[in-house]
Structures are given as structure tokens and as C-alpha cells.
Ligand SMILES: NC(=O)c1ccc[n+]([C@@H]2O[C@H](COP(=O)([O-])OP(=O)(O)OC[C@H]3O[C@@H](n4cnc5c(N)ncnc54)[C@H](O)[C@@H]3O)[C@@H](O)[C@H]2O)c1
């Protein structure tokens with residue numbers, strides 16, 4: 001008769017054969033996952049988070065595990081994914097969670113994904129601009145996007161890593177080089193600017209922020225963040241002082257958090273909230289829901305620049321329509337000129353990083 005330890009060894013050998021190495025970290029001692037009666041993931045979307053162990057990545061993983069549209073959640077990072085995966089996987093929500101650690105497991109993390117969310121990379125410290133992150137984050141984004149091209153070229157990509165104004169053009173060039181570029185599927189995440197704008201405008205107007213909708217266009221850094229206060233819903237008017245206050249506060253919201261965190265990083269919790277809000281509209285678009293509109297930094301013909309953030313209509317293929325700016329007042333037209341000047345340089349810097 002077979003001893004218990006022989007039987008366990010046999011089960012372990014079978015499990016190792018059935019699962020690629022990246023999945024073995026979900027196998028604990030005792031009753032193995034492969035022996036459980038679960039039939040696999042329920043219908044839904046497969047989502048990967050790259051940079052899942054970071055300040056944004058951890059709460060983002062938690063919130064995506066709660067999203068009923070997600071059936072499979074892959075958590076990838078170069079450190080600490082076993083712990084984050086074990087922790088998040090105990091939540092009694094539908095998504096099946098799998099962890100992947102280090103570059104050798106990047107391809108397993110990405111294969112078959114419908115949506116890839118990328119918050120990997122270093123954050124700012126006080127005194128830094130987002131562009132100061134370029135030297136480190138550009139290479140990280142390139143490597144991860146090469147993985148997307150290899151393993152899930154049809155996936156939507158939500159790019160969070162800063163400087164977004166340059167990392168989105170970097171991703172586009174990587175995809176072009178690999179022959180997999182679909183401009184509709186690459187979306188720079190500027191949702192936090194909208195979330196902040198809704199909050200600050202609601203404070204000024206004495207409204208519930210959930211009732212407020214502020215379009216924020218341009219890009220995601222300083223003067224490139226251009227709130228269109230003339231297009232706020234519900235329709236309202238502001239004094240010149242309110243316009244100056246709100247525009248400055250929205251443009252400097254990131255710096256406000258960086259300074260308050262005093263060296264320990266930048267926005268993580270509000271960013272995870274914003275990232276999930278944006279991922280959710282992308283998934284609802286993929287599902288075929290109609291009339292889904294959000295702001296995002298995408299390939300665009302709205303201005304002469306190749307990338308620009310405006311409202312986009314999300315559908316089964318990603319950003320299916322890039323909506324026009326709408327009527328701007330004089331203050332916003334002046335802001336647009338400044339935004340475009342800085343954006344043009346940041347975009348070019350990203351493109352040259354891959355083309356050089
Ligand atoms: N778009 C936005 O609105 C917005 C808002 C906030 C922060 N950010 C940016 O998001 C990025 C992450 O911020 P954070 O606070 O989570 O930083 P963090 O340092 O806490 O986490 C980053 C994570 O990325 C991981 N990482 C590093 N290199 C990697 C690689 N090659 N592959 C996979 N993972 C890798 C790290 O191990 C870490 O876990 C920063 O660039 C930050 O500026 C953007």
C-alpha cells in the first residue's frame with residue numbers, strides 16, 4: 001500500500017505537471033488546488049496588474065478582486081507578489097487570483113488577458129517633476145509592453161506609470177515596432193485628474209461629488225492638466241477667483257499629495273480608486289455596454305498633437321471614438337496653448353526613447 005508521504009509526493013508531481021511554475025505559488029500544503037472540485041473561473045474578463053505589489057498595485061488588486069466583471073486576476077511584480085496574491089486570494093469574491101514573480105513569469109502573467117493595467121515604476125518625491133521619473137520608468141514600461149505584444153496583443157492597456165505624457169507614446173512605439181499597435185487599445189489613465197476635479201468643484205459648489213462631471217483634457221502633468229470648468233455638469237458658473245483656485249488645485253493635486261506624504265511616495269489610494277473606476281468602464285465597454293464616455297490620454301486628431309486627453313467613447317474595441325474638445329472660453333484657450341507646448345516635448349521624448 002502507498003504511504004501518505006508517497007501519495008503526497010505523487011500529487012505534488014501531478015500538480016507540477018499540470019500547472020506552469022508561475023501558478024505553483026498558489027498551491028499550499030494539505031489539500032492541493034488541483035484536488036479541489038472548482039471547475040475553473042466563471043465567465044468574465046481576464047485582467048493583469050503589472051506592478052501589483054506597489055503602493056497603487058495593492059489596493060488596485062484588492063478593488064479589482066471585488067469587481068464582478070473580473071473572472072481571473074493576474075498579479076505581477078518583480079517583488080512580493082506571493083504575499084499580495086495569498087492575501088487578496090482569500091477574499092470571497094468571484095475572481096480567481098494568480099501571482100507571478102519576476103521577469104521569467106511575465107509571459108505567463110500576460111497570456112490570454114483582456115485588460116492589462118500598468119502601475120509599475122517609481123513614484124515622485126517632494127521637489128521632483130513627473131518627468132524626473134522618465135529615466136527609470138521608460139525602460140520598465142518598454143519591457144512590460146514588449147510582453148503585452150508577445151502574449152496578449154489584443155488586450156486593452158491602461159497605462160498609469162508616470163510620466164504618462166511620455167509613457168503612452170513609448171508604449172505606442174513598442175507596439176508599432178512589434179506590429180501589434182492598435183491606437184484604440186492603448187489608454188493613458190488620467191482618471192485621477194477627473195476624480196480630483198469632481199471633488200474640488202463639488203466642494204466649491206456645495207454639491208455631492210458623485211453628481212459632478214468635470215472634463216479634464218490635455219495630459220497628466222502640471223499645465224498639461226486642463227480642466228474645462230466651462231463644461232461642468234450640472235451647468236454652473238464660477239467667479240474668476242474660483243476659476244484660478246480650482247485650476248491650480250486640479251493641476252497640482254498630485255504635488256499636494258507628494259508633499260503631504262513627505263518622501264514616502266505619491267497618490268496611491270485615490271489612484272487605485274481612479275484606476276478601478278477607469279478599468280470598470282473599459283470592461284463595460286468590452287462587454288458591449290452603450291454610451292460609455294470617460295477622459296483618457298489616447299492617440300488623437302483633436303489637436304495637431306499625436307496624443308491628447310479628451311473624452312472618449314469606450315466600446316468592444318477600446319476607445320472607439322475620440323470626442324472633440326467642445327467650446328472653450330478665453331481662459332481655457334490660453335491654457336490649451338501652454339498645455340500643447342509642454343505636451344509636444346513630452347510626447348517627442350517618449351517617441352525618441354524607442355526610435356533612437
Ligand atoms: N497616472 C496617474 O494618475 C498616476 C497617479 C499616481 C501614481 N502614478 C505613477 O504610478 C507609478 C507607481 O506608483 P506607486 O506609488 O505604486 O509606486 P510604488 O513604488 O509603490 O510601486 C511600484 C511597483 O512597481 C514595481 N515594479 C518596478 N519595476 C517593475 C517591473 N519592471 N515590472 C513590474 N513591476 C515593477 C515595484 O516593485 C513596485 O511594487 C509611478 O510611476 C507613479 O508616478 C500615476
Ligand SMILES: O=C(O)C[C@H](O)C(=O)O
Nearest residue numbers: 124162253254255266267
Ligand atoms: O503626482 C504624482 O507624481 C503622481 C500622480 O501623477 C498624481 O497625479 O497623483
